[in-house]
Amino acid sequence: MEIVKEHFPERIRYTWVRDNYTTEPDVRGTLRDSLLCLAIGRRLDFQRDDYKFLNIGYVLNKEGKMVHAITVGSNYEGILKQPWLTRAQELFAPGDNGQWHLDRREWYWTRDGPVFTEDDCPADTTTTESGP
Numbered sequence: 001m002e003i004v005k006e007h008f009p010e011r012i013r014y015t016w017v018r019d020n021y022t023t024e025p026d027v028r029g030t031l032r033d034s035l036l037c038l039a040i041g042r043r044l045d046f047q048r049d050d051y052k053f054l055n056i057g058y059v060l061n062k063e064g065k066m067v068h069a070i071t072v073g074s075n076y077e078g079i080l081k082q083p084w085l086t087r088a089q090e091l092f093a094p095g096d097n098g099q100w101h102l103d104r105r106e107w108y109w110t111r112d113g114p115v116f117t118e119d120d121c122p123a124d125t126t127t128t129e130s131g132p
Contacts (some may be wrong), residue, residue: 001027003092031056031068044087053080059101060128069101
């Protein structure tokens with residue numbers, strides 16, 4: 001939320017309570033606002049296809065706690081390409097080389113097993129038939 005306060009204060013949402021806005025930001029509402037991703041993309045001069053890499057959500061930090069994060073890629077989607085990756089790094093984490101975190105829902109690998117076709121499997125020459 002600190003990044004939003006510093007770089008995108010116009011995107012902060014507040015909760016409406018009894019005919020008035022509260023003074024505390026609505027963190028969940030702010031981070032779920034699709035216009036925040038649009039504002040970030042515009043600041044970084046994204047191309048249309050770059051938006052698929054940008055996500056704001058929860059990740060697990062090294063202590064195993066869920067924290068909010070702005071992500072620019074994943075093992076599933078790939079990663080933001082240059083020069084936009086460098087621009088994002090300079091804006092959000094100057095001097096940091098970026099970090100890998102676990103996704104809170106898809107934090108594990110699955111094993112589907114190899115997929116073979118008939119052409120991949122050589123003929124079995126070691127098996128012999130025995131009969132009565």
